[in-house]
Amino acid sequence: MKLLIDAGNTRVKWALWDGHQLQPQGAVAHADIATLAAPWAALPLSAVLAASVAHEAVRQAIEAASPLPVQWQRAQAAAFGVRNHYRNVAEQGADRWLAVLGARQRYPAQDVVIASAGTALTVEALTAEGDYLGGLILPGYRLMLASLAQNTANLDRAAGHACAFPQGTEDALASGAIDALCGAIQRLQQRLAAHTGRAPRLLLTGGDAALLQPHLPPDARMVDNLVIYGLASVADGS
Numbered sequence: 057m058k059l060l061i062d063a064g065n066t067r068v069k070w071a072l073w074d075g076h077q078l079q080p081q082g083a084v085a086h087a088d089i090a091t092l093a094a095p096w097a098a099l100p101l102s103a104v105l106a107a108s109v110a111h112e113a114v115r116q117a118i119e120a121a122s123p124l125p126v127q128w129q130r131a132q133a134a135a136f137g138v139r140n141h142y143r144n145v146a147e148q149g150a151d152r153w154l155a156v157l158g159a160r161q162r163y164p165a166q167d168v169v170i171a172s173a174g175t176a177l178t179v180e181a182l183t184a185e186g187d188y189l190g191g192l193i194l195p196g197y198r199l200m201l202a203s204l205a206q207n208t209a210n211l212d213r214a215a216g217h218a219c220a221f222p223q224g225t226e227d228a229l230a231s232g233a234i235d236a237l238c239g240a241i242q243r244l245q246q247r248l249a250a251h252t253g254r255a256p257r258l259l260l261t262g263g264d265a266a267l268l269q270p271h272l273p274p275d276a277r278m279v280d281n282l283v284i285y286g287l288a289s290v291a292d293g294s
């Protein structure tokens with residue numbers, strides 16, 4: 057059994073992989089990583105694979121809690137039939153590459169746009185031929201609201217509801233953030249469609265996927281744990 061870990065900028069998510077099925081186990085805040093040491097020590101593990109885009113201290117806390125050496129994964133130029141067109145793969149977040157590999161494994165040979173809605177929103181474009189063309193990075197929902205709250209005199213308040221024609225500040229804040237996130241997703245979707253001449257599938261993952269889904273076309277599909285599915289592909293391939 058292999059332990060798979062996705063360390064994001066807000067939370068650390070983990071799952072177990074037996075070569076066939078993924079068993080998601082939950083998520084902890086960065087401050088609580090040490091609480092995982094005891095449950096991890098009790099598991100019959102043969103390997104630990106992880107991806108981190110968080111601070112170095114998070115990486116060290118995971119290493120301290122892990123009963124085995126951690127096999128840290130990075131973005132690659134190519135794997136499993138996917139070619140990464142990022143100019144410098146060393147600067148790319150491992151989570152983005154692994155989410156693309158996870159999407160490729162779940163939806164082989166399809167054009168897909170992958171929206172990972174977490175602390176940041178990333179939106180990736182992957183063709184049926186296996187070309188990962190690149191993607192977008194935006195502040196996530198919470199960060200968009202926090203930047204307005206912190207840098208203006210009047211906007212430090214809870215967001216309301218996203219609606220077509222917001223007629224109050226709270227709703228205007230929620231609608232602006234949702235439209236920025238969904239607008240970016242749909243623009244990349246349109247560009248990929250224009251590039252391939254085919255309509256891509258839209259996959260939504262991450263902590264805020266359910267927040268965005270009602271505001272996107274009805275065929276947008278929520279897929280939990282895409283980064284961890286990418287780690288499972290790597291675990292099987294190695």
Ligand SMILES: Nc1ncnc2c1ncn2[C@@H]1O[C@H](COP(=O)(O)OP(=O)(O)OP(=O)(O)O)[C@@H](O)[C@H]1O
Pocket residue numbers: 063064065066067068109151172173174175176196197198199262263264
């Ligand atoms: N209790 C919470 N604390 C922080 N964020 C929360 C909470 N509940 C929901 N969220 C939402 O989840 C988002 C974080 O997404 P996610 O859980 O995917 O974590 P993440 O660590 O940011 O992952 P990644 O950095 O890989 O995107 C935040 O933008 C926020 O809107």
Ligand SMILES: CC(C)(CO)[C@@H](O)C(=O)NCCC(=O)O
Pocket residue numbers: 064065109147148149150151152174176178193
């Ligand atoms: C964009 C995030 C924060 C998304 O988690 C992460 O993938 C990251 O820190 N990336 C590094 C920059 C890049 O991917 O080009």
Ligand SMILES: [K+]
Pocket residue numbers: 172173174175176177178262
């Ligand atoms: K993300």
